[in-house]
Amino acid sequence: MTSRAAGIVLVLALLALWEGSVRFGLVHSANWPAFSTVLGALYQNVMDGALLTVIGSSMWRMLCGYALGSIVGVSVGLAIALYRPVRLALEPTIELLRPVPITALVPALIFVFGLDDRLKIVCVAVATFFPVVVNTVSGAATVDPIYLQVTRTFGIPRSMAIRRVVLPAALPFILAGLRTSLAIALVVTVIAEMLAGQQGIGYYLVSMQYALRAPEMYAAIILLTMVAYTLNRLFLMWESRLIRWARTRELEA
Amino acid sequence: MITLIPGALFLFAVLGVVEVASRTGIVNGAVIPPPSMVAMIFLQIVTSGAFVAPLLQTLELLFAGYLTGCGLALLCGILMGSFRPVYNLFEPLTELLRPIPKPALLPALILFLGLGSTMKVTVVALAAFFPVLINTIQGTRSVDVTMIDTARTFGYGKAQILWRIVLPAAAPYYLAGMRVSLAIGLVVIVMAEMLTSNGGVGATLIDMQHEFKVRQTYGWLAVLALTGFSLNALFTWIERRLTFWSAS
Numbered sequence: 001m002t003s004r005a006a007g008i009v010l011v012l013a014l015l016a017l018w019e020g021s022v023r024f025g026l027v028h029s030a031n032w033p034a035f036s037t038v039l040g041a042l043y044q045n046v047m048d049g050a051l052l053t054v055i056g057s058s059m060w061r062m063l064c065g066y067a068l069g070s071i072v073g074v075s076v077g078l079a080i081a082l083y084r085p086v087r088l089a090l091e092p093t094i095e096l097l098r099p100v101p102i103t104a105l106v107p108a109l110i111f112v113f114g115l116d117d118r119l120k121i122v123c124v125a126v127a128t129f130f131p132v133v134v135n136t137v138s139g140a141a142t143v144d145p146i147y148l149q150v151t152r153t154f155g156i157p158r159s160m161a162i163r164r165v166v167l168p169a170a171l172p173f174i175l176a177g178l179r180t181s182l183a184i185a186l187v188v189t190v191i192a193e194m195l196a197g198q199q200g201i202g203y204y205l206v207s208m209q210y211a212l213r214a215p216e217m218y219a220a221i222i223l224l225t226m227v228a229y230t231l232n233r234l235f236l237m238w239e240s241r242l243i244r245w246a247r248t249r250e251l252e253a
Numbered sequence: 254m255i256t257l258i259p260g261a262l263f264l265f266a267v268l269g270v271v272e273v274a275s276r277t278g279i280v281n282g283a284v285i286p287p288p289s290m291v292a293m294i295f296l297q298i299v300t301s302g303a304f305v306a307p308l309l310q311t312l313e314l315l316f317a318g319y320l321t322g323c324g325l326a327l328l329c330g331i332l333m334g335s336f337r338p339v340y341n342l343f344e345p346l347t348e349l350l351r352p353i354p355k356p357a358l359l360p361a362l363i364l365f366l367g368l369g370s371t372m373k374v375t376v377v378a379l380a381a382f383f384p385v386l387i388n389t390i391q392g393t394r395s396v397d398v399t400m401i402d403t404a405r406t407f408g409y410g411k412a413q414i415l416w417r418i419v420l421p422a423a424a425p426y427y428l429a430g431m432r433v434s435l436a437i438g439l440v441v442i443v444m445a446e447m448l449t450s451n452g453g454v455g456a457t458l459i460d461m462q463h464e465f466k467v468r469q470t471y472g473w474l475a476v477l478a479l480t481g482f483s484l485n486a487l488f489t490w491i492e493r494r495l496t497f498w499s500a501s
Contacts, residue, residue: 011345011346031364054422092261100474104443104454104455106447108470111285152431194444195447197461209364217364221358221361224353
């Protein structure tokens with residue numbers, strides 16, 4: 001902990017510099033409010049519920065899209081890994097579509113899904129899908145073929161073999177994909193909200209910029225960063241509980 | 254090559270279904286145009302040369318930001334990965350800044366830097382910086398100490414160790430970070446162009462959407478899709494050439 005002391009002092013020093021630059025009149029700009037002013041705006045907007053409603057609606061859309069993209073991603077990934085015809089049919093299309101920047105899809109998707117919830121959920125689902133599907137495929141590929149042969153020898157039904165053998169073996173990879181996608185899902189929610197419609201934290205950010213209300217704008221960025229950090233932490237905790245066996249096996253090996 | 258045939262058939266089958274559905278009105282042809290029409294528009298955009306100016310602007314700003322971000326991240330990452338005190342000093346700051354969703358910074362950057370190229374290059378550089386930084390720190394640390402000690406025994410200086418030992422050994426890590434950043438950079442430059450509407454493929458795309466030119470929107474989407482695909486393919490090629498000795 002002491003080794004980080006210098007780093008923490010640096011962070012505090014930078015924040016003090018930010019505060020001081022305004023307090024002592026080094027910077028005169030409506031775009032550059034003091035750190036304390038931003039914290040005040042954050043506190044006030046969270047307390048009166050305005051910012052919480054906004055971030056809550058964003059989180060809801062994000063989770064809908066994330067769940068949709070994850071479920072489809074894992075299912076398609078397993079199908080690709082287990083059935084060769086599916087792999088041959090789908091893999092080229094997935095490789096073709098994967099590098100398409102998600103922002104470019106937004107205008108076209110607006111025509112189909114409108115400006116509101118459905119658009120954002122679809123954008124998030126699409127962005128979530130690719131890391132999950134790719135990781136699921138490589139995870140399922142690590143399953144020792146002997147395990148599958150054993151299940152066949154004992155006449156275990158295929159669906160059960162998938163649930164009890166393939167899924168657990170692929171789980172660490174699937175979870176890695178899900179964690180990558182979680183960070184992407186939040187960013188894409190904000191992107192879609194900034195580009196279309198009038199809802200959520202993304203729209204809030206843009207409208208605060210138009211209204212030249214810089215403290216509220218920075219407050220929203222800080223809140224978003226805290227949400228991103230918390231989501232990642234929670235996922236890491238959940239992940240390490242789920243795959244504790246994977247690590248113990250690694251240690252034994 | 255043979256194995257690509259089922260994939261191509263699948264793709265054409267999907268496009269065929271959309272084509273029929275759109276032409277017969279099963280889906281609304283006004284919002285989901287037949288793929289053949291989009292292909293025609295795409296060909297028009299390509300053959301008329303309409304794509305050249307916007308695409309060049311997008312790529313120019315993308316590369317300016319990307320190279321700046323990667324360069325700074327490699328420099329900081331190698332320093333943080335090689336010297337423990339430097340790492341300790343900057344690690345908390347990195348942890349604080351890394352989770353900021355970079356597109357959320359666009360409104361703030363617009364207030365400070367306006368709607369021009371500086372703002373776009375800056376946001377791309379910021380977005381590209383962190384994935385490369387994290388990978389560079391990790392890669393630099395992963396270099397086998399024995400190799401460095403051996404080099405020192407043979408009288409290599411610090412600069413030589415960096416150039417001949419550390420950089421080649423850690424290159425796969427550096428490149429992995431740079432690959433992620435390139436994809437992120439493209440997302441962010443298109444986003445910035447859409448918000449500012451002053452040139453670039455992103456701006457063209459959002460203009461087409463605002464004017465409800467559905468086919469053009471899809472046509473320009475195809476331009477960006479192809480750009481993303483080509484950039485990725487190009488990067489993979491460069492990566493293979495630079496790390497030809499690393500089997501994975």
